[in-house]
Amino acid sequence: MKKFIYILTIISSIILAGCKTNVHYNTQATMAGIVILLICTLFIVLAVYSNILRDEISNCEEFEANAKQLQQKSRWKLVDKSAPFSLTNVQFGLWTVIISSAYIYLALCKGDCSETDINKTALVLMGIFAGTAVASSVIDKNEMADNRPRHQNMPSQGFFIDILSDDNGISLHRFQNLAWTMIAVTVYLYKISQVTTGCQLPELSDTLLALTGISNVTYLVLKGKENDPTVKEAQQENSNNPVINNTQVNGMPVNHVAARDATAAIG
Incomplete structure (x- = not known):
C-alpha cells in the first residue's frame, strides 16, 4: 500500500x-x-x-477439497487460495471507473456539464451492468440456498481463466460477453478522445447498446444453468431416492394390497 x-x-x-x-x-x-x-x-x-471483484465462497470444505485437488495436479506450484474472479463484478467495476473518469475529465477539461442533457448511453450502460450484477447475485444466492456444488468454490486459477470458465472449462457464453464488453469499452474510449469542447459524454449506437444488452441477458440465462447437476448426477440421486410405486389393484395401492395379503397369510 x-x-x-x-x-x-x-x-x-x-x-x-x-x-x-x-x-x-x-x-x-x-x-x-x-x-x-x-x-x-x-x-x-x-x-x-x-474480494471486491471476486466470487463468494459458499462452501469452505468444498473449496479446500478443490484446492487440494489442484495442488496435486500442479505439484511444485503452490495453489492460490484466493476466491476466483467474477466476470460480473469485473465488468460492473470496469464501467464504473470508465464512466466516472470520463465525466471528471470532460467536466474539468472540456466544459460545464450542467449545460448538457442527460446522457442516454451512460445511463443504459450502467443500467445494463448494474442489472446484470443484481441478477447474478440473485442466482448465486439461490444456488447457495440449495447447497449445491458450485464451480465458484474453486481457488483462483488466474484472472482470464476465472472470468471465462464454468464447470466445464472455458465457456462460449462468457467469452462472447467479455468480447462485446471490450468492443463497447474500446469504442467508448475512442469517442471520448475525439471530444474537443463541451462536457458531452459520448453516445454509442443503439445497435451496439442492444448487442451489449443481449450479450448480458444470454450470459445470465446460461449462468443460471452452470451449476445444474449433470444427467449422471441426477440419475445417481434418483437411484438413491427411489420413488414408491403407487400402482393400484382394484382401486387399492399395491403396497397396501401386499400388506393385506401378508396379514391374511399370517392369520
Whole structure:
C-alpha cells in the first residue's frame, strides 16, 4: 500500500511540474488527472487486496477439497487460495471507473456539464451492468440456498481463466460477453478522445447498446444453468431416492394390497 502512495505522489508531482502556461486550464487538467489517478489506483488496490471483484465462497470444505485437488495436479506450484474472479463484478467495476473518469475529465477539461442533457448511453450502460450484477447475485444466492456444488468454490486459477470458465472449462457464453464488453469499452474510449469542447459524454449506437444488452441477458440465462447437476448426477440421486410405486389393484395401492395379503397369510 505504501508503494502505491509513493508512486501516486511522484506522478502527481510530475503532472504539477509540467504546468507552465495557461494556469487556469492546467490547474483543471491537473485536478482531473489526480482524481482519475486516485480512482484507478484505488480500484486496482481493492481488486488485488480485497474480494471486491471476486466470487463468494459458499462452501469452505468444498473449496479446500478443490484446492487440494489442484495442488496435486500442479505439484511444485503452490495453489492460490484466493476466491476466483467474477466476470460480473469485473465488468460492473470496469464501467464504473470508465464512466466516472470520463465525466471528471470532460467536466474539468472540456466544459460545464450542467449545460448538457442527460446522457442516454451512460445511463443504459450502467443500467445494463448494474442489472446484470443484481441478477447474478440473485442466482448465486439461490444456488447457495440449495447447497449445491458450485464451480465458484474453486481457488483462483488466474484472472482470464476465472472470468471465462464454468464447470466445464472455458465457456462460449462468457467469452462472447467479455468480447462485446471490450468492443463497447474500446469504442467508448475512442469517442471520448475525439471530444474537443463541451462536457458531452459520448453516445454509442443503439445497435451496439442492444448487442451489449443481449450479450448480458444470454450470459445470465446460461449462468443460471452452470451449476445444474449433470444427467449422471441426477440419475445417481434418483437411484438413491427411489420413488414408491403407487400402482393400484382394484382401486387399492399395491403396497397396501401386499400388506393385506401378508396379514391374511399370517392369520
